[in-house]
Amino acid sequence: MAALTPIYRTPVTFYVPVVAAAGALAGLFVGTAQGSGLLGIVAGAALMAALALAVTRVIESEKATRWGMAALFVAGGWLIGGAPGLILGAGFGWFFGWFTFWLYEGRYRAKLPTYLTPGQVLWHFTFRVICGAILVFLITPILVVMPLSFNAENFFTFTPEMLRLDPAGYSLKHYRDFFTNDDWQQALRNSVMIAPVATLLSVSFGTLAAIGLSAEHVPFRRPIMAILISPMIVPLIISAAGMYFFYSRIGLQGTYFGVVLAHAALGIPFVIITVTATLVGFDRSLTRAAANMGADPVTTFFRVQMPLILPGVISGGLFAFITSFDEVVVVLFVGSAGQKTLPWQMFTGLREQISPTILAVATILVGISICLLTVVEMLRRRSERLRGMSPG
């Protein structure tokens, strides 16, 4: 985006206090880690105010400032916190070098419309900071797990060696354990056997149900819909207990097929909801046109309707797959030890023995999920582009 507003240098009374405030925030974290949050705030504010004044008055070159600040903070970080301090220091230095000049030269204003009041400009950036903070809040628990899974110890603990970035503090032994331990391998096999079949069943039944329920002549559509999506609304533990007693009577409890059916029942609502949503945009006259040209309903479905609602079917299928792959409550009831899935193994592992192998598995699963979602999203975009549904 091109600059919207001409920029000019800001007065000292503006940029120095703002940089000082940012320094105070950073100082709060460093200070808390070192024992005194209050001292950190004061020291951070004072240090950054002085530095901001110095670099804008004396050095006046942004590039030199960035390198200089980075070097200064690297040295400081090294003294306070060793190797990790060094890396954090480099980041801090680089950021503050840029931040000071960004404010000082008024560049922050360049890409915003001229007519915004200072209050609106402030809100514009506050909003972005809040969004960033929420993102950090959501993603940190997942990120923390990843380094811990390379722990050389058998506990969920950041050891001093790990914090020093000493290679001796890291190992792949928990990954080795996952790939060599029979319990985990059996659980992985079970999960891989159960989830795709459950997904297939949910997608077939869910798509058919959604198509049927979106036809106008079907009586009692709303009550039927409500019943079909009830597994999503009823507390899982209640469905699980019900399934346990029902499946026990008919001999499905503790069988592979029983778990698949239970997971399919949980996945169907997701498919129904996504496919129904896609069907809203589906033009019924297309099926009539196909029928008019002599196609029977099955051909019409596969050649005309299915390709158009495919994005909804795929995302419903993905939800159904993840539901089955992540599910622990129902499988604990409906399955027996022979159908132990990965989440089951992780659940008992967390309770009976806190082993970082769980974290290694979690990291692998996060990796797989990211790959899966990326592939599906790329396929979806490609098919949309091919059919000219979105510019692309």
Added chain:
Amino acid sequence: MKTKFIAALAASTALLAPMAMAEEMANDMTLVSWGGAYQKSQVNAYSAPYMEMHPDVKVVWDESSNEAVAKLRAMNEAGNVTWDLVDVVAADAIRLCDEGLAMEIDPDKDLAAAPDGTSAADDFGDLLVSDCFIPQIVYSTTFGYRTDLVGDTPPDDICDVFDLEAYPGKRALEKRPINNMEWALLCDGVAKDEVYDVLATPEGQEKALAKLGTIKDNVIWWSAGADTPQLLADGEVVMGSTYNGRLFSVIEEQKQPVAMLWDAQVFDLDGWIIPAGLPADRLARVKDFLMFATDTQRLADQAKYISYGPARASSAPLVGQHADLGIEMAPHMPTDPNNAKNTFLYNYEFWADYRDDIDAKFQAWLAK
């Protein structure tokens, strides 16, 4: 092309499903235990050698002992008992036996005699606390502390747990009244042999809770056996109670700076029960396994992998060295004379009578 793909998938599903179901019909036996190092010791000492002798039997382990009572009730109600042998603590075994969910056994017929000919009933002796219960191990609930966080005078008395001045920092205690109430009364000046008399009165219960109240702000409550080892390894707590085998693993296998505080350790028993209502073929198979797995040598073998005392008197002399570390296991047993200077035996009758009442009071106190 899409149609073909879906047809192929459907066909493969149809083929896979019966295959997987046929697999389950095999000769397998579901054993329920606690997971972790304890279950591993059972696999090594009992089921691995058994499967070597009986290659046709497949042993499946289920880590559900924690909810064994509830699950057995549900199975019984549904008329679908899928477990063959269940590892539970003695108190649960007594409950299951009273409710008719566990099968009564005849020690002299169902269990092997000691090598010297002593009958199984005499060999297990007093530890056969219920008609349904076949004890495997004696374990204790006791304290471990961080050696680097307690200064120059490490704690050697149970009352050090309540001494916040000498040992500042968090403590880990189990989130239930059992053991905690006894320890609190002991440290509030009640004599050891009067603890349960005092605890039977409402005033005594108040007294125990008041004593626990003095450290309540510094307690992290645990509910799974793996919690305290994790908290100790983190340095999150200075001391914490857990099962002695867990502490052994932290100290000797994981080499953490932790030591044992054996004072006032509470002994308890863990063992097998056979669920009631097994069909004859499964019952015969599980009885054969049980006869093997609870004989003198097997119980002694288990002590190679975990520091719990074997429940048979005849096994004690056979306890040797740790399978991987090669250290003598006897000094790490809770029953070793050096460790057992001051001990408690879990009082089954008392807690059977008072558990519900004191549990309710304890939970209400916790929520305050």
